[in-house]
Amino acid sequence: MSIKIEHVSHLYGEGEAFEKKALNDVTMEIPDGQFLGVIGHTGSGKSTLIQHLNGLLKATSGTIYYNNEDIYQENYDMKKLRSKVGLVFQYPEHQLFEIDVFSDVCFGPKNLGLPQEEIEARAKEALEHVGLGPDFYKKSPFELSGGQKRRVAIAGILAMEPEVIVLDEPTAGLDPKGRDEILDLVAELHQVRKITVVLVSHSMEDVAKYVDRLIVMDDGKVRFDGTPREVFSHYKELEKLGLAAPQVTYVTHALKEKGWDIDTDATTVEEAKNAILKALKRPLKKTVSEKTDPGKGAAL
Amino acid sequence: MNIIKAVKLAYEYKRYGEDGQVEETLRAVDGVDLDVKKGDFVAILGHNGSGKSTLAKQINALLVPTEGTLYVDGMDTKDPEKVWDIRQSAGMVFQNPDNQIIGSVVDEDVGFGPENMGIPTKEIWERVEESLRSVGMWEYRHSSPNKLSGGQKQRVAIAGVVAMHPKCIVLDEPTAMLDPVGRKDVIRTVRALNMVEDVTVVLITHYMEEVIYADKVIVMDDGKVVMQGTPGEIFSQVDTLKKYRLDVPQVTLLAYELKKAGLDLPAGILSIEELVDNLCQLKSNM
Amino acid sequence: MIRDITIGQYYPAESVIHRLDPRVKLVGTLTFIISLFLHRSFLMYLVAAVFLTIVIKASKVPFRFMIKGLKAIMVLLLITVVFNMFLTPGTPFIRIWKLTLTVEGVKQAAFMAIRLAFLIVGSSVMTLTTTPNHLTDGMEKGLAPLNKLHVPVHEVSMIMSIALRFIPILLEETDKIMKAQEARGADFDSGNLIQKAKSLVPLLVPLFISAFRRANDLAMAMEARGYRGGEGRTKMKPLIYQKRDRMAYGVLLGYLAVMILVGRFAPF
Numbered sequence: 001m002s003i004k005i006e007h008v009s010h011l012y013g014e015g016e017a018f019e020k021k022a023l024n025d026v027t028m029e030i031p032d033g034q035f036l037g038v039i040g041h042t043g044s045g046k047s048t049l050i051q052h053l054n055g056l057l058k059a060t061s062g063t064i065y066y067n068n069e070d071i072y073q074e075n076y077d078m079k080k081l082r083s084k085v086g087l088v089f090q091y092p093e094h095q096l097f098e099i100d101v102f103s104d105v106c107f108g109p110k111n112l113g114l115p116q117e118e119i120e121a122r123a124k125e126a127l128e129h130v131g132l133g134p135d136f137y138k139k140s141p142f143e144l145s146g147g148q149k150r151r152v153a154i155a156g157i158l159a160m161e162p163e164v165i166v167l168d169e170p171t172a173g174l175d176p177k178g179r180d181e182i183l184d185l186v187a188e189l190h191q192v193r194k195i196t197v198v199l200v201s202h203s204m205e206d207v208a209k210y211v212d213r214l215i216v217m218d219d220g221k222v223r224f225d226g227t228p229r230e231v232f233s234h235y236k237e238l239e240k241l242g243l244a245a246p247q248v249t250y251v252t253h254a255l256k257e258k259g260w261d262i263d264t265d266a267t268t269v270e271e272a273k274n275a276i277l278k279a280l281k282r283p284l285k286k287t288v289s290e291k292t293d294p295g296k297g298a299a300l
Numbered sequence: 301m302n303i304i305k306a307v308k309l310a311y312e313y314k315r316y317g318e319d320g321q322v323e324e325t326l327r328a329v330d331g332v333d334l335d336v337k338k339g340d341f342v343a344i345l346g347h348n349g350s351g352k353s354t355l356a357k358q359i360n361a362l363l364v365p366t367e368g369t370l371y372v373d374g375m376d377t378k379d380p381e382k383v384w385d386i387r388q389s390a391g392m393v394f395q396n397p398d399n400q401i402i403g404s405v406v407d408e409d410v411g412f413g414p415e416n417m418g419i420p421t422k423e424i425w426e427r428v429e430e431s432l433r434s435v436g437m438w439e440y441r442h443s444s445p446n447k448l449s450g451g452q453k454q455r456v457a458i459a460g461v462v463a464m465h466p467k468c469i470v471l472d473e474p475t476a477m478l479d480p481v482g483r484k485d486v487i488r489t490v491r492a493l494n495m496v497e498d499v500t501v502v503l504i505t506h507y508m509e510e511v512i513y514a515d516k517v518i519v520m521d522d523g524k525v526v527m528q529g530t531p532g533e534i535f536s537q538v539d540t541l542k543k544y545r546l547d548v549p550q551v552t553l554l555a556y557e558l559k560k561a562g563l564d565l566p567a568g569i570l571s572i573e574e575l576v577d578n579l580c581q582l583k584s585n586m
Numbered sequence: 587m588i589r590d591i592t593i594g595q596y597y598p599a600e601s602v603i604h605r606l607d608p609r610v611k612l613v614g615t616l617t618f619i620i621s622l623f624l625h626r627s628f629l630m631y632l633v634a635a636v637f638l639t640i641v642i643k644a645s646k647v648p649f650r651f652m653i654k655g656l657k658a659i660m661v662l663l664l665i666t667v668v669f670n671m672f673l674t675p676g677t678p679f680i681r682i683w684k685l686t687l688t689v690e691g692v693k694q695a696a697f698m699a700i701r702l703a704f705l706i707v708g709s710s711v712m713t714l715t716t717t718p719n720h721l722t723d724g725m726e727k728g729l730a731p732l733n734k735l736h737v738p739v740h741e742v743s744m745i746m747s748i749a750l751r752f753i754p755i756l757l758e759e760t761d762k763i764m765k766a767q768e769a770r771g772a773d774f775d776s777g778n779l780i781q782k783a784k785s786l787v788p789l790l791v792p793l794f795i796s797a798f799r800r801a802n803d804l805a806m807a808m809e810a811r812g813y814r815g816g817e818g819r820t821k822m823k824p825l826i827y828q829k830r831d832r833m834a835y836g837v838l839l840g841y842l843a844v845m846i847l848v849g850r851f852a853p854f
């Protein structure tokens with residue numbers, strides 16, 4: 001089970017004055033069970049890309065394969081694809097509409113035409129997985145806090161039992177604790193339900209902690225693709241794209257510049273702490289070099 | 301002189317049931333004492349629902365205290381005669397950039413406040429130019445706000461407030477809906493106004509990186525002020541901040557962890573340079 | 587993208603027509619429309635055509651934009667023509683099956699088509715060369731005398747300009763909500779009328795809630811910036827007649843005079 005994207009381009013306003021290439025010949029594969037982070041500034045094409053994954057947008061050219069089946073072939077069941085690749089949008093306010101939390105979560109499975117007991121069983125399970133107990137079932141979704149609304153939105157997708165869940169900026173507007181809670185929840189879902197996760201985010205610090213693989217989008221293209229540490233080693237190039245590596249990356253690189261014999265791979269506070277403690281015991285190096293190792297490049 | 305002074309300030313939201321009886325009261329602001337000096341940059345931190353937005357709306361007299369008093373530039377916000385003077389002295393920028401821009405063209409929007417104040421046409425144009433230049437949006441004066449990025453819209457909103465020549469600007473989570481680039485631009489603009497034009501700034505946020513330049517940081521929780529001090533003082537208390545659902549910038553956390561591991565570092569390190577310098581000093585002393 | 591839809595189809599250019607006071611353009615459009623209905627005379631329509639062509643040339647808006655509006659009403663135009671051709675009583679011209687084409691009918695149809703087309707193109711000149719805001723301003727100022735009759739002219743024009751600003755935002759939001767619900771398997775396209783109406787609930791509820799929230803926010807933002815109605819407000823861009831506006835009024839008067847004369851002395 002995987003998603004294969006082959007030479008996908010997407011044009012907005014084709015043939016008109018404001019024609020814009022939102023995606024430009026993107027080729028990539030998302031294997032089953034991966035926790036993938038997608039990063040890029042506003043307008044880099046990341047939102048356009050994820051809307052292709054469940055067929056909400058159709059590529060101007062190129063093909064997408066889900067489980068080796070071309071999703072653009074005739075009679076392909078788009079509705080089924082949308083239940084298998086669940087997409088959670090940035091603002092839960094855009095999807096919550098029912099009178100209470102429970103009915104809102106039932107909306108997805110109901111659209112799949114499942115029997116009533118199955119719908120309710122799925123909704124209960126999904127709400128449990130996002131940490132909302134029965135005392136939330138009858139609450140109006142509009143009375144909830146920002147973090148709780150997001151949980152309901154995620155549950156609404158989970159109830160369709162997707163194999164892949166795509167989250168567009170799930171932490172926007174949340175306070176630090178709320179942000180950590182949602183990200184921890186996503187990480188847990190990835191582990192417990194064994195689903196593939198695609199996490200779109202602005203925050204390098206957030207994704208560094210969780211993802212197996214990170215892709216950086218810019219101008220409709222995938223610019224970097226690799227593990228977080230591979231991608232962050234290009235922190236100077238990332239800055240040119242209007243992005244920044246986590247602060248700890250800057251600390252270790254600055255120390256190296258000062259002649260420290262330090263491992264600059266750290267992407268989290270914990271790793272950086274260990275690297276610094278280790279390097280403190282080592283003598284300073286004579287040569288002051290900043291160049292990243294060309295061998296481990298993740299640039300495309 | 302204090303531009304904002306709050307004494308035992310409180311605000312209660314009341315929810316009415318169908319029969320018109322008070323069903324529920326929520327004390328969003330609860331006994332806040334606050335002093336903001338002229339020209340200061342004050343940051344207010346707090347998780348969602350801690351009462352910081354309610355406090356901000358009181359400074360602009362959009363909400364009137366249910367208990368206690370709040371003085372803005374010496375005027376009591378409870379005095380209905382002074383409402384419009386207060387709103388002119390303490391301008392307000394809101395969270396959602398789309399929902400506060402009134403004009404269909406950038407320059408017309410910036411002129412909206414001065415128009416309401418009855419400023420003569422010629423002076424409105426001078427003020428619009430001056431404030432759009434001060435936020436770096438002058439070249440976009442003929443654009444439609446709908447074509448701007450979030451960060452640019454917020455800078456236009458700030459210009460709209462600046463054009464009213466306020467003594468103080470209150471920004472209620474102005475960066476919550478922006479991407480990192482827009483966030484940086486907005487904070488840079490706010491700092492410049494504070495430093496160059498000497499406008500008092502009250503910045504409400506939950507992005508920790510944005511408050512490290514503040515003169516004073518106030519932490520709110522459950523409607524009360526629970527911490528107060530310089531950014532260094534506040535950020536040295538990592539565990540206390542976590543208790544209030546907040547965190548610290550990553551570099552501060554790293555310094556804190558290193559200190560916990562036994563390194564002799566000062567408390568409340570805020571910037572990468574500060575940490576690197578301190579670590580290098582440590583190493584040369586070894 | 588949906589946000590690129592320009593409401594009111596303004597075409598930005600630097601021209602005399604663009605710079606004219608919106609009140610002149612409003613009055614001008616009205617005058618032009620009235621002039622078309624004064625009499626039925628081909629010579630008159632020729633004068634109107636010449637006048638319209640000169641104005642379009644002066645506006646620097648490409649001709650294809652002007653006739654865009656015509657395409658939209660093409661069906662209506664055709665129906666009018668056909669009905670008029672066959673249903674006007676008069677001298678038979680040709681008989682097709684059971685329908686009689688009359689000379690009067692053909693004439694009538696031609697008049698109708700020309701009038702409608704001129705009417706549309708004439709109003710397009712106004713909307714293409716005036717920003718919606720400017721138009722609102724013109725209406726506010728032009729209708730100011732109605733204030734005396736307690737018509738809330740300022741409020742109405744404020745509502746109009748805010749609506750103009752928020753229509754693109756709400757359109758974009760509609761698009762987003764539709765996508766969010768489609769991602770949950772919602773289907774907005776198939777089914778019968780009742781099913782379709784039902785399927786709109788998941789779209790309309792979030793949209794209304796969002797619109798109310800925006801309205802609330804906006805009201806607060808306006809108050810925070812000292813808005814308290816039209817009284818005591820000054821204008822950043824006040825409408826003041828320039829020399830060119832007075833000249834334009836002169837030209838309009840001349841045009842109307844010519845039309846009246848032609849209508850009277852060359853009535854065919």
